Amino acid sequence: MTQQKRSILSRLCSCAVTLGMLGGIGYVLWHFLGKPDAEDVWDDIRSIDIGDVLKNLTDIDFTNGWLNDPFLSSNATNEWDNGKDNNGLSLTLWNALDENWQEEYEAAVQDWENGDPDALTLTTKLVNVDDDACKQKEGVMRVCNHNAGDTGWLGINRIVKISNIIISSVAEMNEYYLHNADIYERQYTMCHEIGHGFGLPHTDENFNNKDLGNCMDYTRTPRNNLHPDESNYLRLADLYGVVEGGRRNLKGSSSSSGLLRHLRYSPKMHKVYNSVMADLHEQRPGADDDIEKKGWRVLHYHPNGATYSRDLGSGISVEVHMLFTPDSE
Numbered sequence: 184m185t186q187q188k189r190s191i192l193s194r195l196c197s198c199a200v201t202l203g204m205l206g207g208i209g210y211v212l213w214h215f216l217g218k219p220d221a222e223d224v225w226d227d228i229r230s231i232d233i234g235d236v237l238k239n240l241t242d243i244d245f246t247n248g249w250l251n252d253p254f255l256s257s258n259a260t261n262e263w264d265n266g267k268d269n270n271g272l273s274l275t276l277w278n279a280l281d282e283n284w285q286e287e288y289e290a291a292v293q294d295w296e297n298g299d300p301d302a303l304t305l306t307t308k309l310v311n312v313d314d315d316a317c318k319q320k321e322g323v324m325r326v327c328n329h330n331a332g333d334t335g336w337l338g339i340n341r342i343v344k345i346s347n348i349i350i351s352s353v354a355e356m357n358e359y360y361l362h363n364a365d366i367y368e369r370q371y372t373m374c375h376e377i378g379h380g381f382g383l384p385h386t387d388e389n390f391n392n393k394d395l396g397n398c399m400d401y402t403r404t405p406r407n408n409l410h411p412d413e414s415n416y417l418r419l420a421d422l423y424g425v426v427e428g429g430r431r432n433l434k435g436s437s438s439s440s441g442l443l444r445h446l447r448y449s450p451k452m453h454k455v456y457n458s459v460m461a462d463l464h465e466q467r468p469g470a471d472d473d474i475e476k477k478g479w480r481v482l483h484y485h486p487n488g489a490t491y492s493r494d495l496g497s498g499i500s501v502e503v504h505m506l507f508t509p510d511s512e
Contacts, residue, residue, distance in 0.1 A: 261342055261382040261502065262422045263349045269424030272381070273304045279316035279327040284356065287366075287373040288326060295377060298416035302423045303381070319343055319351045319456065324380040326373075330358040335468040336488075337361060338372040340379035340504045341460065343495075350499075352380035360508055371405035372506060374398035378411065379504045382422060386414055388485050401487045403509065452495060459493045459501065468507045 265272045280288050296305045310316075310325075317327040319341065337360050341353040354376035361369050375398045387400045394402050397412035462477045474491065475481060482490040482502070491503045 260384055260418070260422060261344055261347045261349050263382065265423050271302045271304055271426035272419070272423040273306075274381075275306045275308055275323045276377075277310045277320060277323050277325040278307050279310045279312055279325055280356075281312050281328060283362075284328050284369075284373070287370050290370060291374045291377050294374065294410045295381070298411060298419065299413065300416055300420040301426045302416065302419035304426055317353055317355050319353050321351050324352040324354065324377070326354045326377060326380075328356040328358050328361070330362075331355070332359050334359070336505045336507050337368070338376040338506045340376045342380070342382075342502045342504075343456070344500060344502060345498050349380075349382060354380050367406040367409065370409050371398055371402070374410060375506060376504070378415065381419060383415060383418060385488075388487070390487075401485070452497070452499065455495050456501060459495070460503075463491060463493075463503055 263272055263274060276292065278285075278288060292305055292307065296303050308323075312327075317325065317329050319325065321343075334357065336357060338354070338356050341355070342349050343351045354373075356369075356372060356376070361372060378399050383399055385399050385401060386397055387395050390401065390403060394400060394404060394407040395412070395414070396408060396410075397415050398408050398410060399415055400408050402408045459478070463474065463479065468489070478493060480492045482492050486507070487509075488504065488506045491505070492500055493503075494500050
């Protein structure tokens with residue numbers, strides 16, 4: 184007997200067994216119900232009020248499991264300490280990007296700073312583009328580009344925090360993929376990673392719905408999601424409050440300064456940070472077992488990105504948002 188014939192025979196036997204089981208269940212139910220004849224069963228069916236059945240179903244949201252993204256992460260946020268004055272966030276960004284990234288950086292900063300409602304006052308400081316260009320610095324967000332190699336990720340944002348209070352952020356663009364990418368993918372990645380640096384989560388992670396038009400929304404078409412939108416600005420205003428009139432012209436100190444005065448971020452802590460980040464830079468999408476063996480926690484995984492966390496000791500941790508390449512899986 185050929186393999187094909189054996190397969191067909193096996194399927195026929197499975198069908199016969201299934202039909203036999205259904206027949207047996209039906210007989211037990213018929214016997215349990217008092218052996219009614221066909222006319223009695225039909226009368227019972229006709230007596231059911233379908234309207235009542237449908238009425239009882241109106242409170243059930245059948246779209247919940249269908250429309251919602253099964254990969255959607257927690258909507259929880261991290262935030263900078265702005266003194267709790269609720270007058271917006273004043274933050275210094277260190278521009279450690281080379282000359283090929285200045286256009287994307289300036290566009291993204293202008294978008295984020297001029298929101299409506301307006302929750303941000305951003306100051307840029309140009310710093311050296313060298314081997315330390317992507318090194319974290321307490322109290323600021325550093326934005327840099329670096330050839331991290333064929334890692335599977337376009338960009339990452341590394342947040343050092345105490346509890347959910349951010350004490351530093353690094354937004355890094357991976358030149359391996361982005362150097363020759365089109366302007367849309369570069370601008371989307373820049374806007375996206377800087378947005379994480381303010382503490383924002385994703386607005387949506389569902390590829391099967393319409394693009395929302397903001398850069399915190401996962402997309403297969405970056406040109407549709409190049410800028411922040413009102414939903415991002417409202418979330419920032421909820422975190423930090425709204426900038427007071429005239430305050431934009433003032434260059435205040437960096438955020439989290441009050442917290443940093445009490446922070447002991449020792450040279451040893453810097454060494455631990457650099458060591459664990461070296462492990463994560465080598466992380467490939469989907470290889471979560473490997474990174475967990477090195478002490479990282481996978482907070483969230485999605486085909487287009489992931490979030491990882493690592494304890495550094497003394498109540499300090501690092502949280503990393505990673506944006507994968509479209510063909511990383």
